[in-house]
Amino acid sequence: MNAVVTKSEKGNIFFDCPGCGQQxxxxxxxxxxxxxxxxxxxxxxxxxxxxxxxxxxxxxDAEADxxxxxxKIAPRPLVCHSFVRDGKIAFCQDSNxxxxxxxVDLPGVxx
Numbered sequence: 001m002n003a004v005v006t007k008s009e010k011g012n013i014f015f016d017c018p019g020c021g022q023q024x025x026x027x028x029x030x031x032x033x034x035x036x037x038x039x040x041x042x043x044x045x046x047x048x049x050x051x052x053x054x055x056x057x058x059x060x061d062a063e064a065d066x067x068x069x070x071x072k073i074a075p076r077p078l079v080c081h082s083f084v085r086d087g088k089i090a091f092c093q094d095s096n097x098x099x100x101x102x103x104v105d106l107p108g109v110x111x
Contacts, residue, residue: 003042004087004106013038013047016107019091019099020080024053044087045106053080 005015011029026036039046056075081092090103
């Protein structure tokens with residue numbers, strides 16, 4: 001099975017989120033920062049506790065063109081709340097994307 005997460009030398013786990021389209025990362029090694037537990041499996045990872053990402057979505061190329069033309073674009077709020085268990089990502093209902101409330105396989109690294 002292909003890896004679905006990568007681990008950096010600094011102890012962060014990275015994965016591509018199919019819900020919000022962003023890359024998420026959590027610390028699993030550095031005791032001086034909040035840490036998640038990880039089962040050590042790159043192909044079927046389990047991370048705990050849940051992962052909550054809040055902010056705004058990146059602007060699209062079309063939105064950038066509209067901004068450059070002088071239009072004001074309101075930022076789109078991003079809420080992506082999930083649990084990663086056994087290589088799957090379970091999205092909580094408070095996520096604001098199409099996969100809220102669903103569980104799907106994590107995509108392979110770079111897919």
